[in-house]
Amino acid sequence: MKHFIKSLAVATALISVVGTGSFASEPQKGGTLITGLAQTPRHLNPAVQSGVVTGAPGAQLFAAPLRYDEDWTPRPYLAKSWEVSEDGLSVTLKLVEGAKFHDGQPITSEDVAFSVKTIQENHPFKSMFAPVQSVETPDANTAVLKLSKPHPALLLAMSSQLMPIIPKHVYGDGQDPKTHPQNSENVVGSGPFRLVEFKRDEHVILERNPDYFMEGLPHLDRIVMRIIKDPSARAIALENGELHMSTFENTVRNIERLKKADGVTATPEGYAAIGALDWLAFNTKAGPLADKRVRQAIAYAIDKNFILNAIMLGNAQEAKGPIHPGSPLADQTLPGYEVDLDKANALLDEAGFPMKDGKRFDTSINFGWPSVKPQAEYVKQALKQVGIEVEVRASADFPTWAKTISNHEFDMTIDTVFNWGDPVIGVHRTYSSDNIKKGVIWSNTQQYENSRVDELMEAAGREPDSEKRAALYKEFQQIVAEELPVYWLNTLPYHTVYNDKVGNPPLGIWASSSPMDKVYLKSE
């Protein structure tokens, strides 16, 4: 009997532990989340400034029509519903009723029209809203986007990073929206948090928006984004608990260190839409690299396992094609180039570069920032095996590199380019022949031209049926993977690092460039 009572007590204790355990995983109200930012944002208005450093605070300050979780499915946000017409030429948004900006003014379809216009005029990604000809506003809660052609990329573009809804009565006062003083102070948005203070090189402090249009959200009272530029200092701060969370961490040594730390989780989830890839770009118009066989030979000479395991320490994925492997449009059947030196040598012979005294030809590789130096050095070593002598050229800084590459004065370069959601936004620019623009970095600096590729991208850009669209992109990926204007190496080793107190960290496809209204802090 005594025994029985004892085990009963144990069982009760167990139940109560489990009970509180499951209770603790319910989101809790309140608390201040402290996150790290690696740079000072230029300002906080993503409508006129792209990039994830503005995106992180921007997505908290401004709401967008749609939001996304992990699965690339659009979900209602400021638009409670949306409808694409049969012909794909108009998209109707029904706005949440009674939603208000931080200054108490109602959010209307006028603001949607104004936001689209401002973004079209000022945002660098012109292809996002290029087909939008006008925005009609039949009533205060209905906005109809009229398109010149079907534009399926629009739905992804309607997320916080790319389409914040900004108030017309504030940013439409006649000042240039790019330099508007309220981009940095007294920011008026409609997102889950309001701006308290933005101090350059120090912090962005946000507080709960009490009139937020989503019921019961956000959970947190405050978010303090601390600007800590040194990655090692951020890692130490994450480890000792001074920071609760940091996103876009990409120094692999620190990631390895943090993975081993107690009470801290480091995950690569959440970067599929950002879609950052490291690749080896070729100047397809000059020298031996103009020959596709030479480029293929180079691909066969490079051992990606070395890059993935020795350089990235297993923290990055292999990239086999132009679309980030986390995107539903990525062709998972691309064969890639397994390392094969015989094949590489045969292709180089065939292309007319015979081996003389252990050497075939000289070429060079540029890189513009220190984090990709290991890849550049490795390419030099790898190509030496097949008789290609590579000179590694470091650039003093980004503008120096950008000038060299965008003026097509290079043979090869390591480059890092972002997909930015839909291929129309971040992928087409690299391969489209009408985007060969001297002086513009991240245009088609490879000067790659293929009319079939142009046709496929054009058709896929306007194809509303998702299966047909995927098929068009599949053919596109197979052609470029065969012709290799660039050879894709790896995804960036971006990681979100958070400690055990953080519930619901932002692991959707847009990482911290999404509303953090569901993030909460667990109390001990």
Next chain:
Amino acid sequence: MTILIPVAQRILYAILLLVAVLVLNFTMLHLAPGDIADTISQSMGGADADTMAQIRSDYGLDQPFLVQLGSYISRVLTFDLGYSYFYNQPVTTLIFEKLPATLLLVFTAQIVALIIGVVLGVISAKNPNGITSHFVTLLALFGYAAPVFWTGILLLIAFSLKIPLFPVAGMSDVTVEGGWFIRALDVAHHLVLPVVTLSTIFFALYSRLCRASMIEVLGSDYVRTAKAKGLSEFEITYKHALKNSLSPVVTLAGLQFSAVVSGAVLVETVFSWPGLGSLALQSIIARDTPTILGILFFSALVVIIGNLLTDFVLRLIDPRLRGRA
């Protein structure tokens, strides 16, 4: 008066020097390939040709070089340092926002380094071959040789992570609430590690220099006379010898004013100290020409003022220099 005449002459030279600094810096920055349009497009993940042309025309970068130089110099002469391309803020505002943090850091580090350097220098000079002297030499060499960022990171790992005494980053904790005293304590708490790091380089210089000049002075005739007079050891060392051996140290300390920007860049980066060094680094990376020029102008000004002050102080402590140009 004899103190002031050469000083006035120096001020005139200083102004000429400042203009030369401006022209030289502007020209050099102009010669570097690439510009702000590239870095803005970088921070935006790419931009099209129209956007880049727009940025260049917004900032007058499509104008001929001499026109840009002329308009810049004429604006600076009216004390207008222009607008930061990157932050769209007046450069003067940015600099004055950051200046107090840097001054606090650098002056505290300088004072700490001067005191420790001089004391250790004197101690080791009194017995140049003793164990203490060798230890001080070793410490000084280590302090001078170790890269600042490395020292900084090591201190962080030791005193923020393993023994969590001090915060990792920043100048204050935003969650701390209270009166000015509590806030000042909080800033002092954040100040410890950066000051220790920054003073390691300075202290090495001062202790070596002070040691050398003390050894020289301690061997001179008047010290022997002082000993013969029967003055106490303490009086000889600190009243007679130290005063005479201090002038090279003061000269050097004056020259180190340039470190207000240069030395602090690394320390400010490692400890996320929101000062001029961080701003300088950021604006160089971003090719934010007006901000770089503004900071360079400012540091030139600081160096020149520092040198003037050094002259002045030297003349005060050494009457022999008064009246010399």
